[in-house]
Amino acid sequence: MKTLKIAIQKSGRLNEKSVELLKNCGLDFDNYKSSLISGVSNFPLEILFLRDDDIPEYVQDGIADLGIVGENVIQETEVEVVYLQRLGFGKCSLKIAIPNSLDLNDVTELSGKSIATTYPVILRKYLKAKEINAEIRTISGSVEISPGLGLSDAICDLVSTGGTLKSNGLKPFCNVMSSEAILIGKAGIENHEHVQELLQRVQSVLRAKETKYVVLNIHKDNLNKAIELLPGVKSPSVVPLADEGWVAVHTVIPESDFWDRINLLRQAGAQGITVMPIEKIIF
Ligand code: PRT
Ligand code: ZN
Numbered sequence: 001m002k003t004l005k006i007a008i009q010k011s012g013r014l015n016e017k018s019v020e021l022l023k024n025c026g027l028d029f030d031n032y033k034s035s036l037i038s039g040v041s042n043f044p045l046e047i048l049f050l051r052d053d054d055i056p057e058y059v060q061d062g063i064a065d066l067g068i069v070g071e072n073v074i075q076e077t078e079v080e081v082v083y084l085q086r087l088g089f090g091k092c093s094l095k096i097a098i099p100n101s102l103d104l105n106d107v108t109e110l111s112g113k114s115i116a117t118t119y120p121v122i123l124r125k126y127l128k129a130k131e132i133n134a135e136i137r138t139i140s141g142s143v144e145i146s147p148g149l150g151l152s153d154a155i156c157d158l159v160s161t162g163g164t165l166k167s168n169g170l171k172p173f174c175n176v177m178s179s180e181a182i183l184i185g186k187a188g189i190e191n192h193e194h195v196q197e198l199l200q201r202v203q204s205v206l207r208a209k210e211t212k213y214v215v216l217n218i219h220k221d222n223l224n225k226a227i228e229l230l231p232g233v234k235s236p237s238v239v240p241l242a243d244e245g246w247v248a249v250h251t252v253i254p255e256s257d258f259w260d261r262i263n264l265l266r267q268a269g270a271q272g273i274t275v276m277p278i279e280k281i282i283f
Pocket of ligand 1: 050071
């Protein structure tokens with residue numbers, strides 16, 4: 001069967017996490033910054049290192065079978081690819097921001113204003129859907145300085161911490177889209193045997209990230225109360241301790257409500273709670 005190709009960002013915000021994800025999937029490859037392509041020694045896959053802007057089209061056209069890229073770039077390039085998996089990193093929002101001195105209350109008040117952006121396609125669709133008649137000024141970078149230079153009234157740009165907006169005297173006004181890194185594939189590739197294998201590995205790594213492995217000691221009298229607080233993969237393992245009145249409980253807990261559950265377990269009498277990261281969860 002032919003060797004698959006996956007395109008990831010060569011350098012930039014998504015490179016490190018993309019490489020880490022693929023390595024956590026057990027793929028063995030060299031991550032030389034100088035090379036454009038790297039073979040995986042233990043899986044029929046080659047890794048292409050590209051500019052992120054090129055990845056969606058390369059995947060659509062079949063030059064790469066798979067790709068990891070921000071949803072903002074996928075939407076802006078209007079390609080036809082399949083979303084195989086949201087990856088949970090590279091999270092940001094595409095926002096319209098306005099100068100601190102500008103007082104607008106409703107998005108419709110953007111009508112008649114000019115908005116600088118490197119995302120004209122997404123912005124045009126957003127403005128159309130809201131029936132806002134604003135002028136889009138497409139520029140190639142440093143969008144945040146354009147109101148200060150008198151080039152536009154507002155901007156539409158990616159925001160993560162909000163620090164860039166703040167240091168340029170801008171404030172977020174409305175959310176155009178939320179984005180994160182996505183594993184995409186060429187149409188139809190989702191049925192490929194090796195893609196399914198890779199996808200399963202990716203999902204097991206993501207699942208493990210969302211959960212913690214927990215071991216705790218509890219008196220037998222309080223065991224049922226504790227079990228009710230533990231979802232577990234199926235049901236928790238209960239192991240007898242040398243002290244006959246006590247047991248150790250082994251389970252996994254979702255990261256999302258981790259501290260709430262731990263506090264409830266302590267109130268239920270749990271002691272010696274040990275928490276460990278999980279590498280993979282395979283169903
Ligand atoms: O060289 P190449 O073309 O491959 O990379 P690039 O420079 O075009 O992209 P890069 O590496 O900056 O970003 C890659 C992807 O990371 C983006 O397409 C997004 O999907 C995602 N991402 C997540 C971000 C941000 N967060 C982000 N904060 N991309 C850009 N920014 C920029 C934003 O444009 C603004 O200039 O960071 C600034 C704002 O950050 P805060 O933290 O000050 O709000
Ligand atoms: Zn780019």
